[in-house]
Amino acid sequence: xxxxxxxxxxxxxxxxxxxxxxxxxxxxxxxxxxxxxxxxxxxxxxxxxxxxxxxxxxxxxxxxxxxxxxxxxxxxxxxxxxxxxxxxxxxxxxxxxxxxxxxxxxxxxxxxxxxxxxxxxxxxxxxxxxxxxxxxxxxxxxxxxxxxxxxxxxxxxxxxxxxxxxxxxxxxxxxxxxxxxxxxxxxxxxxxxxxxxxxxxxxxxxxxxxxxxxxxxxxxxxxxxxxxxxxxxxxxxxxxxxxxxxxxxxxxxxxxxxxxxxxxxxxxxxxxxxxxxxxxxxxxxxxxxxxxxxxxxxxxxxxxxxxxxxxxxxxxxxxxxxxxxxxxxxxxxxxxxxxxxxxxxxxxxxxxxxxxxxxxxxxxxxxxxxxxxxxxxxxxxxxxxxxxxxxxxxxxxxxxxxxxxxxxxxxxxxxxxxxxxxxxxxxxxxxxxxxxxxxxxxxxxxxxxx
Ligand SMILES: [Zn+2]
Numbered sequence: 137x138x139x140x141x142x143x144x145x146x147x148x149x150x151x152x153x154x155x156x157x158x159x160x161x162x163x164x165x166x167x168x169x170x171x172x173x174x175x176x177x178x179x180x181x182x183x184x185x186x187x188x189x190x191x192x193x194x195x196x197x198x199x200x201x202x203x204x205x206x207x208x209x210x211x212x213x214x215x216x217x218x219x220x221x222x223x224x225x226x227x228x229x230x231x232x233x234x235x236x237x238x239x240x241x242x243x244x245x246x247x248x249x250x251x252x253x254x255x256x257x258x259x260x261x262x263x264x265x266x267x268x269x270x271x272x273x274x275x276x277x278x279x280x281x282x283x284x285x286x287x288x289x290x291x292x293x294x295x296x297x298x299x300x301x302x303x304x305x306x307x308x309x310x311x312x313x314x315x316x317x318x319x320x321x322x323x324x325x326x327x328x329x330x331x332x333x334x335x336x337x338x339x340x341x342x343x344x345x346x347x348x349x350x351x352x353x354x355x356x357x358x359x360x361x362x363x364x365x366x367x368x369x370x371x372x373x374x375x376x377x378x379x380x381x382x383x384x385x386x387x388x389x390x391x392x393x394x395x396x397x398x399x400x401x402x403x404x405x406x407x408x409x410x411x412x413x414x415x416x417x418x419x420x421x422x423x424x425x426x427x428x429x430x431x432x433x434x435x436x437x438x439x440x441x442x443x444x445x446x447x448x449x450x451x452x453x454x455x456x457x458x459x460x461x462x463x464x465x466x467x468x469x470x471x472x473x474x475x476x477x478x479x480x481x482x483x484x485x486x487x488x489x490x491x492x493x494x495x496x497x498x499x500x501x502x503x504x505x506x507x508x509x510x511x512x513x514x515x516x517x518x519x520x521x522x523x524x525x526x527x528x529x530x531x532x533x534x535x536x537x538x539x540x541x542x543x544x545x546x547x548x549x550x551x552x553x554x555x556x557x558x559x560x561x562x563x564x565x566x567x568x569x570x571x572x573x574x575x576x577x578x579x580x581x582x583x584x585x586x
């Protein structure tokens with residue numbers, strides 16, 4: 137396939153914007169980028185993908201999400217509104233995840249993936265919970281990911297909040313998925329695995345030991361850390377250690393592990409994240425929605441921590457996350473110089489790509505010969521000069537997900553001219569609607585009981 141008539145934004149380092157260039161795609165990879173006239177002459181019979189004078193750039197990557205939260209959209213929480221983050225867990229997320237069966241898990245993933253493809257998000261790192269349907273839940277998600285044609289890293293959140301058998305079942309589901317990733321050659325580079333943990337505050341010392349022992353050395357952990365101060369105080373009370381010290385003691389940090397939020401970590405915890413090359417993912421919309429504060433991401437980056445960008449399940453439209461983060465850190469610090477757009481690029485483009493490439497053993501997030509053919513076309517007509525220097529600001533102020541017209545992953549067209557090719561959005565939405573009375577009924581039942 138020869139991608140023609142597009143302006144290529146490569147996101148190499150340094151970035152390049154290539155006019156009059158075409159891109160040859162073979163066997164799911166970008167095999168060559170060169171002047172369009174030259175490539176058209178050399179490959180006259182190659183099937184053409186017409187980018188219609190749009191910008192062609194790598195697909196977006198989401199470093200942390202929760203497909204299982206999809207059915208919370210429009211759901212009313214009985215009683216008084218949650219007053220803080222711990223109440224949001226106990227009044228919304230935990231009753232919701234307990235209400236999911238395997239089919240609900242499958243469809244909650246599919247509705248998220250429809251949105252991901254529409255919004256050019258081609259690779260996602262998911263963190264899953266469905267305490268009453270643990271066994272096989274990651275396979276339901278993996279099948280949805282395959283159907284959509286995107287890439288994803290999956291894990292099941294181990295937690296002690298559903299009793300000892302729930303803890304054990306969570307560990308087993310992570311191991312089952314890790315085994316399936318290792319054995320399933322068809323999914324190589326498409327589906328990866330981390331070992332999921334909820335958060336320090338719902339995990340005992342014995343459970344952390346059991347997870348460390350069960351998890352293969354080649355697989356990292358994926359855990360929420362210090363989203364709210366209660367996580368730090370719980371850890372101090374249980375062990376005398378702050379959360380990152382505690383995870384370090386259990387051998388759970390390192391270049392494969394991914395820490396989520398890190399809003400309330402202290403300076404020594406940040407140092408340890410840098411020293412161990414542990415990844416951190418930042419979710420500004422979630423932090424604002426939960427009113428938990430914002431992490432010191434600029435200081436973390438300066439300290440050498442690899443900070444990425446995720447969405448925590450708040451819609452798979454990553455530029456919304458860019459814009460929110462860009463604004464939120466300025467307001468928080470009462471300083472318009474904070475978190476400039478190029479810092480957002482460092483997190484969302486370069487660090488996200490490095491994270492996913494290390495997890496899936498691929499090269500995505502860049503347009504270059506040898507990289508995966510994962511890209512999108514963006515219908516953007518700049519009315520000021522667009523350069524590599526000002527592109528991050530053009531994106532923050534000018535790019536919208538509605539401008540994304542085409543999405544390709546591994547050389548396969550997932551959306552062309554805004555028409556989805558792998559997923560039937562209307563059918564998936566109708567099927568999801570059929571499941572909602574059951575899910576919301578089981579959700580509400582828990583409030584009636586207790
Ligand atoms: Zn999360």
